[in-house]
Amino acid sequence: MNKRQANLLLIVVVLIIALVQPIWRMAEGFDVVTLGLDLKGGVSVVLQAVPPMGQAVTPEDMTGLVEVIRNRVDPQGQKEVVITVVGKDRVLVQVPGEKDPNAVLQLIGKTALLEFVNAGKEPLEEGTETADLNLPVVVTGRDLADAYPTRDGMGRPAVGFEFKADAADTFGKFTKNHVGEYLAIALDGVVISCPVIKGAIWGGRGIIEGGGFDIKSATLLARQIKGGALPIPVQELESRVVGPSLGQESIDASVVAGIGGFIVILLFVILLYRLPGVVANLALALYVVLLIGYLSLFNVTLTLPGIAGAILSIGMAIDANIIIFERLKEELAWGKTLAAAIEAAFARAWIAILDGNLTTLIAAVILFFFGTGPVKGFAITLSLGILISMFSAVFVTRFILEFVTMRFKKLGLYT
Amino acid sequence: MLQNLNRYKLIPFVQFSKLWLLISALAIIAGAFIMVGNYRTMGSPLFLGIDFTGGSFIQLKLGEPGNAADIAEIAQKYSVGEAMVQLRRENPREVEIRVRIDTSEADDEAARSELRAQKITQMEQEIGDKFGGAENMEVLQQDYVGPVVGAELIRNAIIALIIGTIAIMVYIFIRFNRFVFAVAAVVALVHDVIIALSGTALLKLEVNSFFIAVVLTIIGYSINDTIIIYDRVRENLRNFPQINFPTIINLSLTQTLTRSLATVATVIVMLVALLLFGGPGLYGFSMAMLFGMISGAYSSIFIAAPIVLYFTRDERRHRLPAYVDLVAAHEQVATGEFDEDEAEVYEEKKEETVLAPEEKKPPEKSMKGEPETGAKDKAKRSGTKEKAKKKKKKLRRR
Numbered sequence: 001m002n003k004r005q006a007n008l009l010l011i012v013v014v015l016i017i018a019l020v021q022p023i024w025r026m027a028e029g030f031d032v033v034t035l036g037l038d039l040k041g042g043v044s045v046v047l048q049a050v051p052p053m054g055q056a057v058t059p060e061d062m063t064g065l066v067e068v069i070r071n072r073v074d075p076q077g078q079k080e081v082v083i084t085v086v087g088k089d090r091v092l093v094q095v096p097g098e099k100d101p102n103a104v105l106q107l108i109g110k111t112a113l114l115e116f117v118n119a120g121k122e123p124l125e126e127g128t129e130t131a132d133l134n135l136p137v138v139v140t141g142r143d144l145a146d147a148y149p150t151r152d153g154m155g156r157p158a159v160g161f162e163f164k165a166d167a168a169d170t171f172g173k174f175t176k177n178h179v180g181e182y183l184a185i186a187l188d189g190v191v192i193s194c195p196v197i198k199g200a201i202w203g204g205r206g207i208i209e210g211g212g213f214d215i216k217s218a219t220l221l222a223r224q225i226k227g228g229a230l231p232i233p234v235q236e237l238e239s240r241v242v243g244p245s246l247g248q249e250s251i252d253a254s255v256v257a258g259i260g261g262f263i264v265i266l267l268f269v270i271l272l273y274r275l276p277g278v279v280a281n282l283a284l285a286l287y288v289v290l291l292i293g294y295l296s297l298f299n300v301t302l303t304l305p306g307i308a309g310a311i312l313s314i315g316m317a318i319d320a321n322i323i324i325f326e327r328l329k330e331e332l333a334w335g336k337t338l339a340a341a342i343e344a345a346f347a348r349a350w351i352a353i354l355d356g357n358l359t360t361l362i363a364a365v366i367l368f369f370f371g372t373g374p375v376k377g378f379a380i381t382l383s384l385g386i387l388i389s390m391f392s393a394v395f396v397t398r399f400i401l402e403f404v405t406m407r408f409k410k411l412g413l414y415t
Numbered sequence: 416m417l418q419n420l421n422r423y424k425l426i427p428f429v430q431f432s433k434l435w436l437l438i439s440a441l442a443i444i445a446g447a448f449i450m451v452g453n454y455r456t457m458g459s460p461l462f463l464g465i466d467f468t469g470g471s472f473i474q475l476k477l478g479e480p481g482n483a484a485d486i487a488e489i490a491q492k493y494s495v496g497e498a499m500v501q502l503r504r505e506n507p508r509e510v511e512i513r514v515r516i517d518t519s520e521a522d523d524e525a526a527r528s529e530l531r532a533q534k535i536t537q538m539e540q541e542i543g544d545k546f547g548g549a550e551n552m553e554v555l556q557q558d559y560v561g562p563v564v565g566a567e568l569i570r571n572a573i574i575a576l577i578i579g580t581i582a583i584m585v586y587i588f589i590r591f592n593r594f595v596f597a598v599a600a601v602v603a604l605v606h607d608v609i610i611a612l613s614g615t616a617l618l619k620l621e622v623n624s625f626f627i628a629v630v631l632t633i634i635g636y637s638i639n640d641t642i643i644i645y646d647r648v649r650e651n652l653r654n655f656p657q658i659n660f661p662t663i664i665n666l667s668l669t670q671t672l673t674r675s676l677a678t679v680a681t682v683i684v685m686l687v688a689l690l691l692f693g694g695p696g697l698y699g700f701s702m703a704m705l706f707g708m709i710s711g712a713y714s715s716i717f718i719a720a721p722i723v724l725y726f727t728r729d730e731r732r733h734r735l736p737a738y739v740d741l742v743a744a745h746e747q748v749a750t751g752e753f754d755e756d757e758a759e760v761y762e763e764k765k766e767e768t769v770l771a772p773e774e775k776k777p778p779e780k781s782m783k784g785e786p787e788t789g790a791k792d793k794a795k796r797s798g799t800k801e802k803a804k805k806k807k808k809k810l811r812r813r
Contacts, residue, residue, distance in 0.1 A: 237564055241554065243556065260692055268681065304696050308701070312632070318681045319681065323674050351646060360639065364631075371571075371575075372568075
């Protein structure tokens with residue numbers, strides 16, 4: 001295998017790798033490139049944990065927070081809700097496809113609802129939803145004066161609680177009248193424990209056992225009940241909602257812009273450089289395919305700024321070719337043979353191209369570290385574009401150009 | 416090597432560098448005035464979006480064309496401070512509302528969030544009902560940004576800018592090994608950022624968290640042209656040690672002009688396509704980027720290169736003034752074809768061809784360097800024989 005064949009193989013392999021993922025995704029009916037919420041439509045909220053004075057936020061607090069939010073926003077785990085901890089004390093909640101932003105916000109912000117429900121003669125299984133059963137609620141978490149992690153009679157972790165005075169009375173009367181029946185304890189509408197009432201409970205104290213508590217979850221629930229809210233108070237830092245039609249409009253508009261600009265560049269380059277221009281255009285078309293392919297392969301989430309970056313990068317990718325061809329013109333004018341001129345032009349231009357691309361890459365990397373959300377998406381798209389363009393505009397162009405000039409020896413390049 | 420230069424007709428960039436700097440200075444002063452004007456009318460030099468100011472931004476598509484004043488009246492009921500309402504010019508059914516929802520009744524953060532969400536829903540319903548019915552209304556976009564975020568964004572943006580600038584300066588210094596190159600490049604970058612900001616202020620484009628991406632991209636990209644030019648300057652310095660520095664700059668700029676313009680043209684093509692078809696979401700991005708890119712192309716040629724010239728301590732810096740037509744004479748010296756008779760003919764010919772277009776130049780030409788150049792030119796010509804011989808010896812020694 002000579003060097004030319006090896007190069008061809010490399011180009012084909014790079015192309016095939018780029019095509020696998022998009023084709024698979026299309027076959028499976030997914031979007032070719034993962035779309036961000038600003039394009040797909042949906043709700044994204046950033047919450048900031050605000051610990052009480054003198055307390056620090058621990059990683060456990062944050063995982064607890066994520067758990068609770070997940071239970072509230074997506075109890076069945078059906079939506080593609082993404083909840084991630086950002087930095088030390090922030091949570092990003094993304095609910096794609098959600099049309100009613102305010103519902104999500106109210107869902108996240110609502111207080112943890114602990115209910116003691118009269119389950120009647122039959123016990124309710126853990127995980128049952130109480131909302132549709134219309135069972136009478138005896139007391140709620142708001143009636144609790146205190147809640148704390150403790151252990152049950154067998155030494156397993158449990159949550160102890162203490163009622164406020166009037167609730168203690170209600171609870172005492174209820175248990176007195178319903179001995180032998182079941183009491184369901186439900187958190188946010190889901191049964192976590194359903195003990196049998198063994199006798200009247202006076203004095204307003206008790207424990208919640210069962211629910212598969214370990215020390216961590218018992219502590220968490222105790223805090224939730226006491227705080228009446230999330231395990232740690234949060235503040236809504238920002239929330240962004242994009243309706244489904246706006247996202248689609250943005251995609252359509254930017255695709256039109258991308259194709260329009262792409263065609264103008266193709267014409268511009270052919271006009272300026274003739275045959276090498278055609279070669280550069282081939283490489284540019286390959287660039288677009290590779291960019292989409294690798295965005296898909298690396299599962300980069302494409303945001304609106306990201307699309308803008310991708311479109312802009314088409315105009316930047318052709319730069320390397322312009323630099324090379326201008327140099328080639330000069331080398332030819334200086335009397336070199338075509339093969340020598342191509343050799344010299346690529347060697348000389350490569351340094352400048354590398355310099356230029358590295359500086360843009362530096363800017364993109366800095367942007368990635370200091371940017372937030374969509375800005376990061378832009379930085380990734382831009383970086384990927386730069387790397388791919390160095391391959392397509394330099395390596396591939398050179399390959400095709402050398403191939404063409406070898407085949408058609410008498411071809412005048414700029415005629 | 417030198418005969419390669421035959422084909423270039425040097426463009427006198429360096430001779431007019433004060434003019435180029437003046438143009439930039441005027442643009443920057445104009446930008447400053449615009450920002451001061453904005454500060455007086457809007458309270459800030461740029462039109463800051465809610466990312467910086469905090470508050471809510473709501474974009475609705477109503478059942479029928481809306482009326483800004485009526486919508487503002489409704490929004491005002493829910494708002495602390497003034498509610499801003501804008502109808503989209505292309506489609507008056509689409510309305511943008513900027514408000515700061517009044518949540519003073521709530522006593523903790525969670526309740527505040529909840530109350531805000533409730534009130535926004537209520538407000539949207541009310542506006543929807545008034546224009547074509549709430550059921551026909553669509554919430555296109557609804558953003559809320561808390562007061563903490565803006566300060567953080569500004570801090571991050573400034574850090575990113577400083578690190579970016581320093582990183583690029585270090586990179587240039589490492590690659591070109593001359594401090595002047597790095598400094599001149601950074602001056603050009605700062606220039607581009609200021610122009611981009613001025614353009615943003617002029618058109619009152621909304622500045623959001625994404626603006627930092629625009630600025631850093633401008634920095635990262637517009638340095639490319641500068642690098643191409645530097646690269647050529649370095650190459651020419653090495654290849655043509657007999658040519659003086661100002662002429663090297665002119666030569667390098669002339670040689671790289673087509674590619675500087677072509678590379679920027681392709682990016683501008685994409686930006687214009689985004690402006691025309693990319694929809695309102697990318698308008699501010701494309702416009703600000705366009706200002707920066709055009710400024711970047713200008714500053715690489717007209718700012719970075721002259722600064723390098725002014726601050727270079729190169730021994731060749733002051734030896735000779737910049738010439739437009741020196742190359743031909745040098746060429747003959749270097750190739751050994753130099754013959755005094757022929758040289759005289761050549762010089763005369765050059766005088767006709769090259770000086771003629773210079774006479775057409777506008778009065779800016781009468782800048783400091785110019786008459787001097789002419790004088791030395793003549794002096795050189797009168798003593799052709801001796802000078803040429805000296806030069807010949809000098810060149811051979813190299």
